[in-house]
Amino acid sequence: MTQERLTSRKITKFVTLADSKKSDRLGRSIEDFHRDYARNEPFFNPRLILNTVQTCIKYEIPPQRTITPVGMRDPTVMIRSKNKVRSSYTAQPTVSRDGRTVGKLLLILKENTEDGKFGQGVRKEVEELKRQHGNVRVIASKHGKTSNEIIDEWRSTILGPAIKSIKEGLDQDEKDLEELNAREYQQAGFNRTRTASTGIFGLDGQVGTLGFDADDRICYAQQMLTEAMNQCRVDLPSPDTVPRAEGEPVA
Structure with missing residues (x-):
């Protein structure tokens, strides 16, 4: 038995065939649960x-263990x-x-x-x-x-x-978040309207009236700003029309 690496040991536990099958079913049930949890966890x-x-x-x-003098057979606690x-x-x-x-x-x-x-x-x-x-x-x-x-x-x-308490708390948190988002959206819309309503002044002194919704106001303001920048553009003379000093080489 030494060559086969086998030894004689005292049996410490007895199990029946039903116990073995129950253990197998339990193992499969655990695996199924872990798989179902991994699939459904993101939705909760x-x-x-x-x-x-x-x-x-x-x-x-x-x-369970204690220190005793050598030779003591029955330690008590x-x-x-x-x-x-x-x-x-x-x-x-x-x-x-x-x-x-x-x-x-x-x-x-x-x-x-x-x-x-x-x-x-x-x-x-x-x-x-x-x-x-x-x-x-x-x-x-x-x-x-x-x-x-x-x-x-x-x-x-x-x-x-x-x-029930958790669900009520989550519902209240959702309501509070919706109210907060609504207040922030209203405040942002008010600021954009107030800023846009001041108008954009062109170089000719005229004021553009922004009578559209918020997105249209921004686009219209960008157009007026582009027109104002175009009016500020200076056309440089052509090199051929610039007078040259005497003796200056031609480029």
Whole structure:
């Protein structure tokens, strides 16, 4: 077996054929998603492209390794609670394509009760903390993890209102931009009209009346300016008509 570079190892994980097929389907689904996203991403506002992720966090994370004297077989570490080492809670933030946080942060805490709900005392404390921070939505579950019911609640109480707020903000930004462009256009048109209405004076003292729209006024002003420059032109005499001094060679 040495020549074939093979060795005997302990099996650490068992998988079924269904698990293998599920993994293949998941890989194809990820590839399809990336391809669809790359094709459709240019058609959406970056603020409306959202990403959310669930992160499980242990209440207490003890070190996995430590330094001990040589020969010590069973190193021990002091912790505050074995339950907190084994338990975790879930945090689910949502961010937009342009890097902004969207809506509230969802926290799913573990509650060791039959119905997986907060007790009366804990509920008061949680509500007070939510009121103080304002950007957190706290939900209890029996295992501190998500479920279909929690996802439905997140969609209706966090995601839906956040998307509505974003759309309202984008609509208001678009209205503000249109009003700003309209004011700038009106101001620019007023300045061009006021400048053009002063007229162009020719060398003969006459004033050209510009009674057209803005573009026609500019063209008419350019024509009058060209005529004025033509009137300033001096015709130079021909070299043959210029008297030469005595003895000056002919060019």
